[in-house]
Amino acid sequence: MQQAYINTPLGSCLIEGDDIGVCKIWVLDEKHNPTVSIPAELKEAVAQLEEYFSGKRKTFDFKMNPQGTEFQKKVWKALLEIPYGKTTSYHELSVKLGDVKAIRAVASANGKNPLWVVVPCHRVIGSDGSLTGYAGGLWRKKWLLEHETPPAQQSLF
Structure with a gap:
């Protein structure tokens, strides 16, 4: 499982996933330094989240794999x-x-x-x-x- 941290206007965000898709995106109350080298499996999710927060994206289409019932x-x-x-x-x-x-x-x-x-x-x-x-x-x-x-x-x- 790969992970990366990014900064958002609402705090640090943790993104986790693998080649099947992103399974976790969490906003954190504690500050984390952004990941310098984003894993390939997470690059599209990171790019789309950054576009969303800059007002350039309204929908997401990267590979997702949320775990639940x-x-x-x-x-x-x-x-x-x-x-x-x-x-x-x-x-x-x-x-x-x-x-x-x-x-x-x-x-x-x-x-x-x-x-x-x-x-x-x-x-x-x-x-x-x-x-x-x-x-x-x-x-x-x-x-x-x-x-x-x-x-x-x-x-x-």
Whole structure:
């Protein structure tokens, strides 16, 4: 398993993967020096993450290999369908997955998402529009949502 650290506006980020695909992207609370020589297996993921944070990328297409249960993978796949700049609620996500009573299970799978930013769990909010739990901290969730939906330029005339 290869790994690399990169700096993001939200802190250091750890990326892990191999030739099958990236299996882990985590934002860290502690600062790490960025990896000088990025392993070949991670170069595309690093490049795409840097493009995302610079505002030049809205989707990711590098090889991914997240590890989890079949249910978790089903939830993560549904998260990938939430468009850039849009949000959904845990309730709406549960309905989409076919079981409105599975809100807690969906929220749990959302919280175990191993591919930070790439699988956009930050786009899931409360039914009332509130920013609900986020493993990376609500301040990061707020930043990501604002990054994806910058305020419209208002005309003075």
